[in-house]
Amino acid sequence: MAPKNKIVIVTDCKDIAYNEIRGVIISELEKIDATARVDVEPPVFAKEFSLINGAFLVRLIAECYAPENTIILGILNPLKTNRGDRARIIGETLNGVKFVGENTGLFSWLINDLGIKEIFESSRAGIDGAEFISFGGKYVHAPIAAQIAAGTPLSKIGAYFDKSRITNLDIKPGTVLHIDNFGVLKIYGQLYDTSDGQEVDLLLNSRKVHDALYTNSMKNLPDGTWALYKGSSLNNLPEIGIVRNTNTAKIIGAEIGDLITWEPKLV
Incomplete structure (x- = not known):
């Protein structure tokens, strides 16, 4: 029997919002008949608004799970929505860890350590301001994480994303x-x-x-x-x-x- 894929949610949403995210993932898996092949792991809660803490937790989780069966969904975005580098991204490291979230630097430690095999812009929904989405983690990222965990290739979901646009989080020694x-x-x-x-x-x-x-x-x-x-x-x-x-x-x-x-x- 093949091992199940694991969705690990790293987020600062610690109240009912987390249950909303998890509920959307499970509903999406049910729609595509993939619940038997995917587990949604217990939440990994980050400090509110802290990309430093979130980036550490993302990197730590990648160390603990079998990379080829792991999808990390990062929902933690304290940055302004009108910044020029804003993007919703999906990607895969060289050893097989897949990730879903915003281009905030949350995945930069992971990418810098493990390398990047491929990366795409997953969706522009709500990015340009015309169709603002108040909870992109729930309505955009969560369904995409479910699709990836069910086996949909990243290239079938996303569009080209220039690697030079990846936001890097500068963490100083002693932090x-x-x-x-x-x-x-x-x-x-x-x-x-x-x-x-x-x-x-x-x-x-x-x-x-x-x-x-x-x-x-x-x-x-x-x-x-x-x-x-x-x-x-x-x-x-x-x-x-x-x-x-x-x-x-x-x-x-x-x-x-x-x-x-x-x-x-x-x-």
């Missing part, structure tokens, strides 16, 4: 990408030249906010210890957290998009 439900911060960058037990100063937007210990294993430290360590996401992106405490981000006032860096503590 807070995600704050999980334990208050742990996931940071863009890598940890170099650190030894277990090394003390460091933590700087939030260039201002010292706390000290921490670099550790090879957070669970080896006493409760309440501030820890800097190689995390579990995307080639061990750095993480900062207090051992068995859910308030790390709150205590230092960190938010997604802030810059957090560290330097060896001066003796």
Whole structure:
């Protein structure tokens, strides 16, 4: 039996809007008799209006699922509708992950890491202002995601899209990408030249906010210890957290998009 295709929805629509999106997908799959071949996965909720968080989640999801069976539907658009680079896009990475959404930079980390096999403009509905659509994620992108998951080739849905038009999201080293439900911060960058037990100063937007210990294993430290360590996401992106405490981000006032860096503590 062939594996089912998976639609993974990455969105900041966390109330009834998410159910509307999922309902449209399921209804579309029923219309084309594809419900037995496609699963709609649990939602991946992003921070409201945060393309940085959304781009991280899209890239992370692509790491977790079998690429050739995965369709990522991204519905997160905080940008103005009258910008010149606006487009609804569908595409496929070199390893087979398919994606559907707006050309906002949400898929740029994914594309930069995995390469692009093909990309198309999926629809111009509501783009030019003549036929404004207030919820394109529901009325445009969701049905298209269902069609792709059912096996419709991208080239049958979309029109030519110049790759040079792909919006790139510039994420600087040290950017807070995600704050999980334990208050742990996931940071863009890598940890170099650190030894277990090394003390460091933590700087939030260039201002010292706390000290921490670099550790090879957070669970080896006493409760309440501030820890800097190689995390579990995307080639061990750095993480900062207090051992068995859910308030790390709150205590230092960190938010997604802030810059957090560290330097060896001066003796």
